[in-house]
Amino acid sequence: MLREGEVRIPSGCAISGIISRRGRLTNGEKIITSIATMHDRSNGLGGGFAGYGIYPQYADFYALHIFYDDNEIRKEAENFLYRNFFIVNMSMIPIRKTKRISDEPLILRYFVKPLDARLHETNLDEKEFVARMVIKVNTTMKGAYIFSSGKNMGIFKAVGYPEDVGEYYRLEEYDAYCWTAHGRYPTNTPGWWGGAHPFGMLDYSVVHNGEISSYDANRRYIEMFGYQCTLMTDTEVIAYVIDYLCRRQGLSMEETAQVIAAPFWSTIEKKPPEERALAEYLRNAFSGLLITGPFSIMVGFEDGLMALNDRLKLRSMVVGEKDDMTYIASEECAIRVIASDLDRIWSPKGGEPVVIRVNREDK
């Protein structure tokens, strides 16, 4: 089969998200209803979801979701995992067979912790260790792909329409304080399971509608820091850029948004001195991470959600609020279908991030 980068297909996408600022849980069926409303924005070549707060029973373990082409590569990858992690639980991810989802790989889930001895030996902090192991598997073991690696969160994705993917993964069995969803309409590449959104790295997950013109510039920059873009698809690079800026550089989500959707120099000139200094600093320090081209993205992180449009706002994105709930979607209809009564609904300006942070009552 030809994979990403080997074929070019000319073409939108749909994104949707739900989050409760109080950490109240929403069942997976809701996010399916929302994304399904925008069926025509996808073409059946990819759908996926990320849920946060779905694994409370293993909240302190990294949940690895892995696709394997066959049992041989599975054995090899599991041997690698045994050498590096304590695995408290492993299983097939429960699925529901449907005619609309076919050619599935083996899909397994492991709840793991890095072995102390390995952390000591590598002298890495826990997150960096996990990130490196994920990159190692994904770049050196052909036919094995870790597509989700955060704590108390999980990504579920496949080739198909998003509503069918949601049914396939039995999302009604999961409750999350934050959900994101994606319906794919691949523009440049064929669809395969790994290439569906969300893309994840540790707790970060990204769904994206658009096309990154600066992909190669961003890729070359980020690969200097140990990341490797293996999928030849533009959204992958955003996940690594977010991980690099937030986790490794310690930028806030707002600052990160200002790097990837930096204001025009002509706009920066008109800002008050303090804002201007920060904007100039961020634009200069991370010029290689400016993402150009049309996009609307949502980034899930440990305790929140960030939504952002490109600075020219070449993609649509609408935000609705009702009490502690925030809904974000490519189209208003996808919000109204699950929340008809809203306190407020608006479209954020291009380059202006919407960041929702969760104060979980159970914490």
Next chain:
Amino acid sequence: MLRIDCEGKHFSQIGQMIRQTAEKEIFVDNAQGHRYIAAGVGGKNIIVNGTPGNALGAYLDGSSITVNGNAQDAVGDTMNDGLIVIHGNSGDAAGYSMRGGKIFIKGDAGYRAGIHMKAYKDKFPVLVIGGKAGSFLGEYQAGGIIVVLGIGTDSKTNVGYFTGNGMHGGKIFLRSEQLPDLPQQIIARKATAEDMAEIEKYVGEYCRYFGGQVEEILNRDFYVLTADSANPYKQLYTSV
């Protein structure tokens, strides 16, 4: 009269029902993002309840559409003739390439409202936005009139960045205390009595649909933006 319930129907079925009926009055209920409602249709009166999808009234050819709610992107895309009245806000690119007819939006418009609007012979498009408009209002505008009333907004300007970027014809009227930053190829001036006479009827029409006092709305500063043909547009996207 025909009532169409959108629930469970694909947009293509709704389009077919609207085109095939001999009824002149059509209610489209429970719209949930159904695209292309009334596309290319002439001679009908269509009332939409719910949230119509993208490209509502695209290529509209003389029908009138009323939306009881918000509209999504590309309302009246390339419309030729007719009337679209939105009792709410619109998404991005309202009036995209419209070359005739009128669009009235009670509230705010998203980015790129009136992009590529043009007039031709007896065709003269009019886009009236009651609230505020996003960036790139009237981008590449070549003809017709765009009016932004800024009703209910407290900002001094009611538009975003790059208003009239690449504009080379037509007029943009802004009811605001001060001018926004404008691209260099735009000429801005206070509206004269003659200018105001040009839009009075459209403001009157706005008030008929949505309420409000014409005199009150007109009795404030308006600016008129036109293209400076001596200083034509140079590229934005590759130079910044």
